[in-house]
Amino acid sequence: MTSATITLPTTPLPLKAEARGLDFYYGDFKALKRVTMPVYEHKVTALIGPSGCGKSTFLRCFNRMHDLYPGNRYDGTIQLLPDAVNVLDKSVDPIEVRMRISMVFQKPNPFPKSIFENVAYGLRVRGESSRSYLEDKVEAALKGGAIWDEVRDRLDEVATNLSGGQQQRLCIARALATDPEILLFDEPTSALDPIATGSIEELIHQLKGKVSMLIVTHNMQQAARVSDFVGYMYLGEMVEFGDTKDIFMKPKRKETEDYITGRFG
Amino acid sequence: MAANTDSRTAELRRLIRKAKRWDALFGVLGILSLMVGVLTLAALFTGMAIDGVPRLTGDFFTSFPSRRAANAGILSAWVGSILVMLVTAFFAVPVGIYGGIYLEEYARKNWITTVIEINISNLAGVPSIVYGLLALGLFVYTFGLGQSILSAGLTLALLILPIVIVTTREALRAIPRHVREGAYACGASQWQVVHDHLIPYGMPGILTGVIIGMARAIGETAPIITIGALTFIAFLPPVPGMGEPAAGLFDWLFSPFTVMPIQIFNWTSRPDPAFHQNAAAASFVLVFMTLGMNALAIWLRFRMRKNISW
Numbered sequence: 001m002t003s004a005t006i007t008l009p010t011t012p013l014p015l016k017a018e019a020r021g022l023d024f025y026y027g028d029f030k031a032l033k034r035v036t037m038p039v040y041e042h043k044v045t046a047l048i049g050p051s052g053c054g055k056s057t058f059l060r061c062f063n064r065m066h067d068l069y070p071g072n073r074y075d076g077t078i079q080l081l082p083d084a085v086n087v088l089d090k091s092v093d094p095i096e097v098r099m100r101i102s103m104v105f106q107k108p109n110p111f112p113k114s115i116f117e118n119v120a121y122g123l124r125v126r127g128e129s130s131r132s133y134l135e136d137k138v139e140a141a142l143k144g145g146a147i148w149d150e151v152r153d154r155l156d157e158v159a160t161n162l163s164g165g166q167q168q169r170l171c172i173a174r175a176l177a178t179d180p181e182i183l184l185f186d187e188p189t190s191a192l193d194p195i196a197t198g199s200i201e202e203l204i205h206q207l208k209g210k211v212s213m214l215i216v217t218h219n220m221q222q223a224a225r226v227s228d229f230v231g232y233m234y235l236g237e238m239v240e241f242g243d244t245k246d247i248f249m250k251p252k253r254k255e256t257e258d259y260i261t262g263r264f265g
Numbered sequence: 266m267a268a269n270t271d272s273r274t275a276e277l278r279r280l281i282r283k284a285k286r287w288d289a290l291f292g293v294l295g296i297l298s299l300m301v302g303v304l305t306l307a308a309l310f311t312g313m314a315i316d317g318v319p320r321l322t323g324d325f326f327t328s329f330p331s332r333r334a335a336n337a338g339i340l341s342a343w344v345g346s347i348l349v350m351l352v353t354a355f356f357a358v359p360v361g362i363y364g365g366i367y368l369e370e371y372a373r374k375n376w377i378t379t380v381i382e383i384n385i386s387n388l389a390g391v392p393s394i395v396y397g398l399l400a401l402g403l404f405v406y407t408f409g410l411g412q413s414i415l416s417a418g419l420t421l422a423l424l425i426l427p428i429v430i431v432t433t434r435e436a437l438r439a440i441p442r443h444v445r446e447g448a449y450a451c452g453a454s455q456w457q458v459v460h461d462h463l464i465p466y467g468m469p470g471i472l473t474g475v476i477i478g479m480a481r482a483i484g485e486t487a488p489i490i491t492i493g494a495l496t497f498i499a500f501l502p503p504v505p506g507m508g509e510p511a512a513g514l515f516d517w518l519f520s521p522f523t524v525m526p527i528q529i530f531n532w533t534s535r536p537d538p539a540f541h542q543n544a545a546a547a548s549f550v551l552v553f554m555t556l557g558m559n560a561l562a563i564w565l566r567f568r569m570r571k572n573i574s575w
Binding site for chain 2: 063065068070095096098099102103105106107109110111112121122124125126158160171174175178
């Protein structure tokens with residue numbers, strides 16, 4: 001396979017992170033092959049591609065989720081700017097990385113605790129215990145997650161009683177509470193109905209310009225609707241990266257065109 | 266065409282009837298097997314109740330054993346059982362829970378942990394008399410703890426440790442991966458994940474394991490006889506601060522003792538049928554203690570799980 005076709009924007013944008021020559025191994029299986037991709041500040045970057053192409057694997061490198069399981073290995077770098085720290089470096093604690101980069105999962109995964117404690121958890125692990133500070137941050141995060149009006153009167157209720165869409169917005173609020181530098185979404189709407197999906201997409205629109213976001217989706221319409229940039233991956237490689245409009249209107253690579261027009265995948 | 270369809274339907278119905286005969290047969294066999302267990306237990310329990318219930322007066326609970334069956338009671342036995350259970354819980358619960366957490370969450374998966382895991386499963390199947398022999402050599406003689414409540418509690422703690430470890434691990438394993446990952450993604454350390462999430466969410470299962478282990482321990486006789494519990498005790502362990510000279514805070518741990526199953530065994534082995542009535546009454550109490558603990562386990566699990574779902 002030829003190397004990736006990366007089309008950078010004509011007017012340079014501030015970078016938030018950049019993956020360079022990233023290889024990733026599950027034991028002996030090489031799941032990512034020399035992946036290179038920029039993440040622009042306060043923009044939404046979508047990762048698309050057929051199942052098993054490595055897009056979720058790539059996303060989970062950003063917050064070192066793979067460190068939780070034995071036998072996984074990274075090669076190459078993901079630089080987090082402005083301090084240009086390589087988040088994959090062994091000397092960098094994955095906890096520090098996860099404190100700077102939050103994640104929203106495929107299946108809504110609120111803790112079986114109160115709504116308040118769910119959102120406050122990221123702050124609690126940072127040692128915050130001032131009730132008034134936590135209350136302010138939780139309220140701000142719930143507003144950021146567009147769920148404040150629905151839960152303001154029942155912050156002490158168990159979060160797992162919320163509907164699926166509400167749970168996912170709560171998880172976004174939980175991820176926002178710690179003011180992350182990047183917000184990772186791993187197929188955030190694939191377990192939700194169309195109405196809840198619409199509310200999540202609306203929320204991503206609202207967050208644009210405030211947070212840098214990276215979203216894995218298997219729904220191309222969703223990528224087209226919410227993202228500013230798109231990376232198309234296939235078999236662990238970055239095939240093409242560029243402006244969303246360009247990728248969907250005039251992709252440079254035949255493989256990309258085949259995938260987005262539905263001839264493949 | 267119509268005739269063809271009719272014969273096909275008839276053929277299908279015949280097949281279904283044939284298949285359903287096996288359902289009926291299996292249903293009957295199943296009920297019969299179930300009845301063997303349930304009826305035996307019911308008969309035992311009824312027999313015990315008929316013999317024993319008339320003896321269940323207040324005096325029965327507040328009297329020491331006696332040579333006269335009508336005056337004998339189970340005071341030293343139930344006090345002994347409860348004190349031994351306290352010691353057992355004190356040692357088995359923290360050690361078992363932390364052992365389970367370590368094995369499930371912290372230990373690397375290599376051959377050493379595999380050997381440990383297999384051994385723990387095996388320990389759960391070791392006959393209890395073997396624990397008694399171990400305890401006799403280790404606690405009673407080597408550590409010089411004597412034939413005491415402490416020795417008995419430690420012995421039973423060893424006995425139920427595998428149960429607590431295994432149920433703790435199962436409770437932790439039932440917590441879905443995406444909930445753990447959610448906690449790690451918030452920037453939690455491993456201990457924070459264990460302390461803030463895994464222990465609270467696993468608690469219903471862990472407590473169930475602890476109580477079921479205790480329910481097993483309270484009925485154990487063999488290891489307690491082996492380490493030398495007395496069968497005739499007409500005094501209670503010293504209460505801290507009472508008596509002359511005043512008993513120390515932990516003196517009761519080193520007191521001789523008896524427990525419910527031993528009292529029952531002792532009464533059953535006497536020729537006088539009046540003592541057999543006592544034995545039936547004491548068994549009735551012991552069964553209620555066990556059932557009570559199991560009921561508590563079920564209730565706790567039900568109550569705590571109401572708020573834990575994924």
